Amino acid sequence: MTTRRIFFTRLALDARIGILEHELRATQPLHIDADIDMRVDQQVNDHDIRSVLDYRKLREAIIEECTRAHVHLVETLGDMVIQRILNDFPEVFRVRLRIGKPLAFSDCAAVGIEVEATR
Secondary structure, three states: OEEEEEEEEEEEEEEOEOOOHHHHHOOEEEEEEEEEEEEEOOOOOOOOHHHOOOHHHHHHHHHHHHHOOOEOOHHHHHHHHHHHHHHHOOOEEEEEEEEEEOOOOOOOOOEEEEEEEEO
16 A cells, blocks of 8 residues: 655644633634645546645645634644544545644743544
């Protein structure tokens, strides 16, 4: 079996996330890193995007899941994003996701979680 990985490095977006008073009132930036592994069962046709998993669709799914509603915990958001990818893209068999909150603390670049799931 051949596998292919699509990755996103520091996808930046604003999300409604958190349990603190100021987090409940406004969006805050998130940085998303993702490694998405899929099975490759057909030859790539350089003239047909349908012969590969279009990373634009993966990006849209990640952004949509992160921005559609307020989520209290970053752990919950991570689980939601992973489930969305596994549900919407059957060729994906492994997702590793890192979500960072860069403004959470002034003494570090970011704090967040990393979660991984396989099917």
